[in-house]
Amino acid sequence: MLTRTSVVNHIRLNIASFSSTLEFGDISFYQAFSRALAVQREKKIFFGGEGSFDQYPIFSEPIPIPPITESINIMYHQIKPVIKVKNLDITAVSASSLLQVGSTRHIYAETRIKHIRQLENHSEELNNQTIIPLEEIHSSPGTAIVNGR
Amino acid sequence: MNFQVYNRELAVGDIKIIGVSSSSVCIVGDVQTIQLASTFDTPAESLIIGPFVPLFPKG
Numbered sequence: 001m002l003t004r005t006s007v008v009n010h011i012r013l014n015i016a017s018f019s020s021t022l023e024f025g026d027i028s029f030y031q032a033f034s035r036a037l038a039v040q041r042e043k044k045i046f047f048g049g050e051g052s053f054d055q056y057p058i059f060s061e062p063i064p065i066p067p068i069t070e071s072i073n074i075m076y077h078q079i080k081p082v083i084k085v086k087n088l089d090i091t092a093v094s095a096s097s098l099l100q101v102g103s104t105r106h107i108y109a110e111t112r113i114k115h116i117r118q119l120e121n122h123s124e125e126l127n128n129q130t131i132i133p134l135e136e137i138h139s140s141p142g143t144a145i146v147n148g149r
Numbered sequence: 150m151n152f153q154v155y156n157r158e159l160a161v162g163d164i165k166i167i168g169v170s171s172s173s174v175c176i177v178g179d180v181q182t183i184q185l186a187s188t189f190d191t192p193a194e195s196l197i198i199g200p201f202v203p204l205f206p207k208g
Contacts, residue, residue, distance in 0.1 A: 003179040004156060020169075032172070039204065047203035055205045058190040068182050074152045084160040085177050093169040095187075103179040109172035115191035119198045 003103035004081045008088050013099060015092035022093070023100040030104055032096035035059055035112040042119045056114050063110065 003026065016022050019034040037051045053059040093099050096109040169175050171187040 004159075006178045008177055026178075034172075037204070041201060043201065045201050049207050050203040050205070052205045052207050056190070058188055061188075063186045063188065065184050065186060068184075070150070072150045072152050074154060077153070077155045079156060080158045081156065082159075083177055085164060086161065087163040088177070089164065090166045090175065091168060093175070095171045097169040097172065098174045098176070099169060100174070100176045100178060102177075104176065105181045107174060107180060107183045107185070109174070109185050111172040111187040113171070113187075113189045114195070115189065116195045116197065116204070117191075118201055119196070120201075121199050 004078060004083050006083045006085075006101045006103070008085045008101050010086070011088045011101070013090050013093065015094070016099070017092070018095045020093040020095065020097045021099070023098065023102060025102045026104070027100075027102070028105040030098055030100075030107045030109070032098065032109045034096040034110070036095070036114070038113055038115045040115075040117045058114050059112050 013022055018036070019032045021030070021032065023030075035053060037053070037056075039051070088101075090099060095111045095113070098107065098109065166175060171189070172185040174183065174185065
């Protein structure tokens with residue numbers, strides 16, 4: 001395949017993280033894999049050595065991807081065999097992503113993320129609060145409502 | 150299938166991107182095949198309200 005030449009005058013990338021790549025030039029195969037347990041805790045508590053990927057089926061379930069079987073006859077007419085970009089400004093690439101200046105034959109990337117939120121139990125605090133009916137608030141406008149008082 | 154491609158002039162001024170994430174690509178060039186997969190799981194049972202217990206330890 002006759003590929004074009006890529007020309008980028010100025011490039012700016014701040015962050016490349018979690019199995020991401022910044023590539024200059026041609027490659028024939030790119031494969032990236034990234035998995036994450038995204039835990040949000042209400043309090044700043046960090047336990048060491050926790051989190052097991054095999055506890056969650058999302059990290060092992062098969063991802064159905066249509067196979068590339070169809071053969072297509074492609075004719076390329078490179079009238080101007082160059083791709084020009086004056087300015088490329090990217091803040092961040094993350095989680096099996098690719099930023100490339102150049103050509104590639106095949107790309108395969110996979111990301112699996114499990115998101116877990118751990119919150120504190122606030123039900124007792126809610127019980128101590130005086131709940132003012134909505135009609136009461138509407139009937140006396142200008143009343144300041146301070147948390148349950 | 151027969152497919153004809155005429156690559157004429159391609160010149161871009163400025164590209165500004167905030168983020169490329171979760172199996173995404175940004176390419177200045179030619180590609181033959183791309184296969185990208187991304188899964189994200191945040192079901193109702195992943196919201197845990199109560200005392201902070203550590204996740205199952207690493208195997």
